[in-house]
Amino acid sequence: MRQLTLFKTSRDEPPVTYMANFLSQQRADALLEHCLNLDWQQNQIKMLDKTLLVPRKETIYGDPGCDYLYSGSVHLSPKPWTEELQFLKEFIESLTGYKFHIVIGNLYRDGQDSIGWHSDSEPSMGLNPAIASVTLGATRKFSIRQKVKSEYRTRKTELHIENSHMWNQGNPQRDRPEATHYWLEHGSLLIMHPGCQEGWVHQVPKTKKPVGQRINLTFRPHLKGEP
Numbered sequence: 001m002r003q004l005t006l007f008k009t010s011r012d013e014p015p016v017t018y019m020a021n022f023l024s025q026q027r028a029d030a031l032l033e034h035c036l037n038l039d040w041q042q043n044q045i046k047m048l049d050k051t052l053l054v055p056r057k058e059t060i061y062g063d064p065g066c067d068y069l070y071s072g073s074v075h076l077s078p079k080p081w082t083e084e085l086q087f088l089k090e091f092i093e094s095l096t097g098y099k100f101h102i103v104i105g106n107l108y109r110d111g112q113d114s115i116g117w118h119s120d121s122e123p124s125m126g127l128n129p130a131i132a133s134v135t136l137g138a139t140r141k142f143s144i145r146q147k148v149k150s151e152y153r154t155r156k157t158e159l160h161i162e163n164s165h166m167w168n169q170g171n172p173q174r175d176r177p178e179a180t181h182y183w184l185e186h187g188s189l190l191i192m193h194p195g196c197q198e199g200w201v202h203q204v205p206k207t208k209k210p211v212g213q214r215i216n217l218t219f220r221p222h223l224k225g226e227p
């Protein structure tokens with residue numbers, strides 16, 4: 001298959017590529033059905049002396065030994081690839097030229113499930129990782145903006161940024177760069193290119209509008225992955 005040619009983005013444009021009709025309706029429906037039966041769990045994040053439930057369910061599949069730690073406290077250990085997930089991974093690899101070793105799934109049960117502002121910069125992915133994200137089910141808004149200075153310096157997690165009013169003075173939202181929004185649809189692919197995690201943060205905010213369940217699959221590299 002011909003690979004996507006690399007993607008001109010200017011300094012002020014998010015380094016992402018969005019393909020709305022990546023999967024046919026039929027493939028996307030079948031994959032959603034498959035993914036609803038994966039092994040989902042709701043994890044906990046420890047922050048300061050609090051324990052908070054992650055506001056969505058999660059799962060991880062991938063190469064053996066590719067454990068993933070995020071927010072300093074959520075430890076995910078991959079189950080072996082299912083045939084469907086491995087096929088999808090290889091399809092995206094051949095399209096993009098990027099290599100992936102794990103997939104982390106997010107299950108957003110309704111509009112109250114979300115992921116706050118964050119970047120995915122776990123050292124186990126190596127430097128400047130590309131991440132490919134497939135959406136199944138309900139459409140949700142995905143926002144992306146450039147980092148502010150303080151977000152470059154420390155490895156802030158989604159809950160640190162969301163709760164930054166607890167330790168920042170003033171209004172932390174006031175000086176944030178303007179966000180770009182994408183409506184991620186059933187069967188779509190969003191590629192976050194190298195550099196995206198280093199200079200930008202993204203989120204899927206909560207919404208009061210009635211929305212059905214949505215599954216998001218993020219394919220990621222891992223330093224311990226198979227070559």
Ligand SMILES: O=C(O)CCC(=O)C(=O)O
Pocket residue numbers: 104106115120133142184202203204216218
């Ligand atoms: O659900 C999405 O579209 C984004 C998920 C995400 O950012 C993540 O898993 O790190």
Ligand SMILES: [Fe+2]
Pocket residue numbers: 118119120202
């Ligand atoms: Fe992310």
